[in-house]
Amino acid sequence: xxxxxxxxxxxxxxxxxxxxxxxxxxxxxxxxxxxxxxxxxxxxxxxxxxxxxxxxxxxxxxxxxxxxxxxxxxxxxxxxxxxxxxxxxxxxxxxxxxxxxxxxxxxxxxxxxxxxxxxxxxxxxxxxxxxxxxxxxxxxxxxxxxxxxxxxxxxxxxxxxxxxxxxxxxxxxxxxxxxxxxxxxxxxxxxx
Amino acid sequence: xxxxxxxxxxxxxxxxxxxxxxxxxxxxxxxxxxxxxxxxxxxxxxxxxxxxxxxxxxxxxxxxxxxxxxxxxxxxxxxxxxxxxxxxxxxxxxxxxxxxxxxxxxxxxxxxxxxxxxxxxxxxxxxxxxxxxxxxxxxxxxxxxxxxxxxxxxxxxxxxxxxxxxxxxxxxxxxxxxxxxxxxxxxxxxxx
Numbered sequence: 407x408x409x410x411x412x413x414x415x416x417x418x419x420x421x422x423x424x425x426x427x428x429x430x431x432x433x434x435x436x437x438x439x440x441x442x443x444x445x446x447x448x449x450x451x452x453x454x455x456x457x458x459x460x461x462x463x464x465x466x467x468x469x470x471x472x473x474x475x476x477x478x479x480x481x482x483x484x485x486x487x488x489x490x491x492x493x494x495x496x497x498x499x500x501x502x503x504x505x506x507x508x509x510x511x512x513x514x515x516x517x518x519x520x521x522x523x524x525x526x527x528x529x530x531x532x533x534x535x536x537x538x539x540x541x542x543x544x545x546x547x548x549x550x551x552x553x554x555x556x557x558x559x560x561x562x563x564x565x566x567x568x569x570x571x572x573x574x575x576x577x578x579x580x581x582x583x584x585x586x587x588x589x590x591x592x593x594x595x596x597x598x
Numbered sequence: 599x600x601x602x603x604x605x606x607x608x609x610x611x612x613x614x615x616x617x618x619x620x621x622x623x624x625x626x627x628x629x630x631x632x633x634x635x636x637x638x639x640x641x642x643x644x645x646x647x648x649x650x651x652x653x654x655x656x657x658x659x660x661x662x663x664x665x666x667x668x669x670x671x672x673x674x675x676x677x678x679x680x681x682x683x684x685x686x687x688x689x690x691x692x693x694x695x696x697x698x699x700x701x702x703x704x705x706x707x708x709x710x711x712x713x714x715x716x717x718x719x720x721x722x723x724x725x726x727x728x729x730x731x732x733x734x735x736x737x738x739x740x741x742x743x744x745x746x747x748x749x750x751x752x753x754x755x756x757x758x759x760x761x762x763x764x765x766x767x768x769x770x771x772x773x774x775x776x777x778x779x780x781x782x783x784x785x786x787x788x789x790x
Contacts, residue, residue, distance in 0.1 A: 429708065429711075430710065430711070431673075434675065434676065434678065434707075434708055434711065435673050435674065435675045435708075435710075435711040436660075436664060436667070436673060436674040436675075436676070437673055438664060438667035438668050438671065438672075438673065438674065439671065441664070442668065464656065464657035465656035465657040465660060465676070465678075468628075468657060468660045468661055468664075469660055469661070469664045469674070472628060472630060472633070472660075472661045472664055472665070473664070475628070475630035476630050476634065479630065479631065480630075481623075481627050481628060481629055481630065482627065482628040482630065482661070483626065483627045483628075484626065484628070484657070486626065486657075515626075516621065516626055516627075518622065518627075519621075519622070519626065519627040
């Protein structure tokens with residue numbers, strides 16, 4: 407998606423450790439006009455599935471998931487990290503390793519909001535090693551729900567998450583796929 | 599706001615410890631149609647201020663802040679909790695005590711995204727003791743930015759946060775103010 411690629415080129419910063427900092431528009435400061443366009447792009451790709459829920463994980467997936475939900479007009483459910491008093495015990499949980507933070511955290515989703523009747527679209531801001539996506543897939547399995555696909559804003563194509571998910575036949579739609587990046591350049595994978 | 603009050607009466611649950619659980623539509627599962635109406639209500643109240651940024655804190659304020667930002671067409675900045683490798687050192691920070699979780703956490707906002715040129719609207723899902731709001735006010739002060747006001751979805755009117763903020767002349771707009779609640783009833787403060 408050219409709009410997102412242009413924004414990454416204009417505002418993204420490459421940090422040591424293959425970190426792409428996009429917190430000026432995506433995950434600390436949020437550009438509401440851009441994010442609605444990303445939500446619309448997910449809708450255009452996944453609108454033929456009968457999606458009933460959009461699933462993401464706090465915090466940086468929430469804005470993107472809500473933007474998509476405006477088009478699908480279905481609820482967002484976001485997985486909560488850590489121990490949340492208010493979520494209660496009636497939850498699906500999954501352990502997830504964050505490569506960015508170098509630690510494992512628990513993601514919890516209330517059983518009230520994800521059931522075997524749901525067809526679920528996973529939305530997240532980044533896909534790299536795929537740990538967060540695997541965790542949400544695990545929760546969808548626990549619920550007995552159906553997966554429609556996975557919508558990602560920025561995929562690091564040089565890391566293995568996307569390839570592994572697609573090899574299992576999952577419809578992964580990444581709006582920008584980074585082929586490679588150095589301190590002063592970001593190269594995108596061409597659209598098919 | 600009748601729409602929100604009706605939703606609270608239909609779907610909210612009162613838990614021990616004066617907790618109002620609204621995670622079926624506001625802060626775990628999110629109803630995208632309702633949340634946009636709340637965003638619009640904030641816009642209607644605060645549109646005469648020349649707002650340049652909407653400030654909230656992760657996670658449950660993000661959806662509401664984005665909904666408001668769709669109308670104001672200004673960026674959202676959300677404060678990050680805890681130590682965030684990706685935020686960097688160039689941050690304003692403030693300690694905040696969470697009564698719900700019984701612990702203190704640090705909120706950080708990058709200095710890149712909040713400056714003395716900004717006029718800021720604070721948005722959050724709940725106002726009770728006002729700890730999160732005080733923390734965001736502190737960060738706005740550190741930035742030398744101007745405060746437009748505070749938009750809240752649900753205020754617990756029987757707790758002191760709202761009164762304290764209004765006593766300082768701050769324009770606090772709560773879309774539903776709970777006067778009292780028991781296990782099986784929620785009573786709202788009448789609109790002026």
